Amino acid sequence: MCGIVGYSGEKKALGILLSGLQSLEYRGYDSAGISLKKGKKIETIKTKGKVTDLITLIAESNIDTSATIGIGHTRWATHGAPSSTNAHPHYTERVSVVHNGIIENYRNLEKFLKEKNINRRTDTDTEIIALLLDLYLSEGFDFKNAFFKTVEMLKGSFAIAAISKDFDYMMLAKHESPLVIGLSNNETYIASDVSALIEYTHDFIFLEDGDIALIDKGNVTIWDKDKKETKRQPTQIDWSKEKAQKGGYKHFMLKEIAEEDEAVRNTIQSRIDEDGNVFLDEEISISKEFLKNLDRITIVACGTSFYAGLTAKPIIEKYTGIKVDVEIGSEFRYYNYLYSKNNLFIAISQSGETADTKEPLKMAKSKGIKTLSIVNVKESAIARLSDSCIYTLAGPEISVASTKAFTSQLAVLYMLAFYIAQLKGKDLKPQAKQLLKIPSLIKQTFDKTQDKTKELADKYYNYQDFLYLGRGICYPLALEGALKLKEISYIHAEGYPAGEMKHGPIALIDENTPTVVVAHPEEPLYSKSLSNCEEIKSRHGKIILVSNKQSDIVDDFIEVPKVDYDFAPFVYIIPLQLFAYYVALFRGNDIDQPRNLAKSVTVE
Ligand code: F6R
Numbered sequence: 359m360c361g362i363v364g365y366s367g368e369k370k371a372l373g374i375l376l377s378g379l380q381s382l383e384y385r386g387y388d389s390a391g392i393s394l395k396k397g398k399k400i401e402t403i404k405t406k407g408k409v410t411d412l413i414t415l416i417a418e419s420n421i422d423t424s425a426t427i428g429i430g431h432t433r434w435a436t437h438g439a440p441s442s443t444n445a446h447p448h449y450t451e452r453v454s455v456v457h458n459g460i461i462e463n464y465r466n467l468e469k470f471l472k473e474k475n476i477n478r479r480t481d482t483d484t485e486i487i488a489l490l491l492d493l494y495l496s497e498g499f500d501f502k503n504a505f506f507k508t509v510e511m512l513k514g515s516f517a518i519a520a521i522s523k524d525f526d527y528m529m530l531a532k533h534e535s536p537l538v539i540g541l542s543n544n545e546t547y548i549a550s551d552v553s554a555l556i557e558y559t560h561d562f563i564f565l566e567d568g569d570i571a572l573i574d575k576g577n578v579t580i581w582d583k584d585k586k587e588t589k590r591q592p593t594q595i596d597w598s599k600e601k602a603q604k605g606g607y608k609h610f611m612l613k614e615i616a617e618e619d620e621a622v623r624n625t626i627q628s629r630i631d632e633d634g635n636v637f638l639d640e641e642i643s644i645s646k647e648f649l650k651n652l653d654r655i656t657i658v659a660c661g662t663s664f665y666a667g668l669t670a671k672p673i674i675e676k677y678t679g680i681k682v683d684v685e686i687g688s689e690f691r692y693y694n695y696l697y698s699k700n701n702l703f704i705a706i707s708q709s710g711e712t713a714d715t716k717e718p719l720k721m722a723k724s725k726g727i728k729t730l731s732i733v734n735v736k737e738s739a740i741a742r743l744s745d746s747c748i749y750t751l752a753g754p755e756i757s758v759a760s761t762k763a764f765t766s767q768l769a770v771l772y773m774l775a776f777y778i779a780q781l782k783g784k785d786l787k788p789q790a791k792q793l794l795k796i797p798s799l800i801k802q803t804f805d806k807t808q809d810k811t812k813e814l815a816d817k818y819y820n821y822q823d824f825l826y827l828g829r830g831i832c833y834p835l836a837l838e839g840a841l842k843l844k845e846i847s848y849i850h851a852e853g854y855p856a857g858e859m860k861h862g863p864i865a866l867i868d869e870n871t872p873t874v875v876v877a878h879p880e881e882p883l884y885s886k887s888l889s890n891c892e893e894i895k896s897r898h899g900k901i902i903l904v905s906n907k908q909s910d911i912v913d914d915f916i917e918v919p920k921v922d923y924d925f926a927p928f929v930y931i932i933p934l935q936l937f938a939y940y941v942a943l944f945r946g947n948d949i950d951q952p953r954n955l956a957k958s959v960t961v962e
């Protein structure tokens with residue numbers, strides 16, 4: 359759960375490493391470090407804290423900044439607490455290494471090293487890699503062969519970049535953690551993902567599991583998992599630099615909420631024509647015959663992606679007539695799920711790297727279940743593992759709290775429902791055409807609710823507990839709204855089905871626990887939600903209503919544009935995201951990098 363970056367070329371490496379690390383901080387930000395190689399010397403600077411702390415330290419140092427080879431790392435601690443010692447790069451006299459992932463057999467390897475009187479100085483699993491490399495170099499292997507020998511011994515997940523004092527090339531290895539190579543003339547960049555490198559190149563090689571690579575300025579040699587030299591085709595990624603940066607907003611999160619109309623538009627535009635025909639044939643390689651005869655869809659995901667699945671469940675069921683189960687990845691992987699005869703497995707993941715979603719996907723594949731993924735990050739592990747992948751075209755989501763990924767995932771799930779229904783001979787062109795209008799409705803919602811949510815956040819940001827209630831299609835939105843508030847404002851918030859309140863949570867209601875009620879005006883759900891509001895009022899609870907229809911029972915009202923019930927999630931979620939954003943802003947929190955959280959959870 360870390361970001362790694364590297365450079366080999368003719369330019370000074372330091373600036374490239376530091377700006378790459380800043381782009382990658384969403385992957386982890388409890389410590390950071392770099393190693394620069396010049397001649398036969400490697401210098402390393404690392405520290406606990408963020409990349410800005412590292413920059414200060416470098417400015418105070420007399421490190422040789424003219425080096426043209428270097429590696430860098432931003433960490434989210436797994437083995438060993440955040441500290442300068444445990445920060446990467448990990449180094450010995452001969453090598454320096456950065457690593458993302460977990461070396462599962464590090465204890466056995468440590469024993470092996472101890473028998474040779476080689477001891478760790480840090481608490482990390484990564485140091486083992488540096489020590490093994492050093493051992494083989496000391497035994498006379500060249501760097502390339504020492505690296506091959508070392509990687510052969512490793513079990514677990516890893517993206518590794520290593521440099522050696524005596525050799526001018528860099529070695530890379532990838533297994534179940536992402537690693538991309540950015541290509542350019544006489545120089546090569548590497549990083550955990552393209553957002554760190556997009557300002558330098560648009561041509562990328564996505565290493566595959568088991569790959570080892572040697573990079574030496576502009577030369578790249580790759581060996582596959584069978585150690586056979588291989589060629590990997592570069593992919594062109596046309597995300598602009600500006601797109602991967604804040605673009606005038608104070609935080610990525612606000613920028614990404616403001617981009618939701620565009621994200622959904624990009625996601626649906628090339629897949630639905632103006633007549634309402636849905637085109638997913640090219641992306642779904644699973645046979646149409648199989649899709650027509652599905653008897654169950656099993657959706658597995660975590661966090662916000664899980665809530666997207668939960669939100670779309672009634673829509674898929676309504677339009678396709680197929681039963682949908684929505685399961686949490688971390689539970690599903692230890693549960694003996696009973697698949698039906700014609701079962702489709704769908705993994706949803708923004709990052710495409712979430713271990714708790716990836717593992718169930720692998721399990722489903724091993725049982726011969728057909729798999730489809732809905733992923734935002736191109737060529738990520740989940741995208742590549744599944745039989746078919748439909749990408750959300752939301753662009754990079756940098757803020758740890760997921761926003762535009764949610765609405766883009768919903769857009770794909772809706773399109774998929776319409777597509778399957780279409781295969782089954784149903785006419786859902788009117789609904790597909792309605793989906794085409796959603797992006798402008800999202801934009802209207804953002805414009806209409808931004809000031810109001812800010813005003814209410816100012817009023818409510820000092821409360822310590824919140825309840826979020828919803829019914830029907832608004833219930834998963836209550837869950838997602840509560841999750842957003844928890845994540846970035848650190849306020850305790852619970853999402854609940856409104857009708858379930860009287861079975862327990864009503865005990866929490868008093869004047870200090872405001873409730874956000876998400877209620878579409880569709881009857882009878884609206885009236886029932888208002889009855890719940892009455893119950894709250896009579897216990898002196900404050901109520902914020904998110905709806906298209908005002909009520910005089912509530913204290914505050916966030917009015918959203920009118921939208922049909924089935925499409926309400928795209929609209930109603932926007933003020934919930936904005937409210938969480940502004941509450942966190944008034945509380946002075948680090949919105950894009952909330953404490954204890956990381957963007958891409960690649961460990962269990
Ligand atoms: C919420 C959030 C997390 C992620 C979850 C799944 O704002 O960011 O709950 O949604 O970790 O991540 P992905 O979608 O990358 O699999």
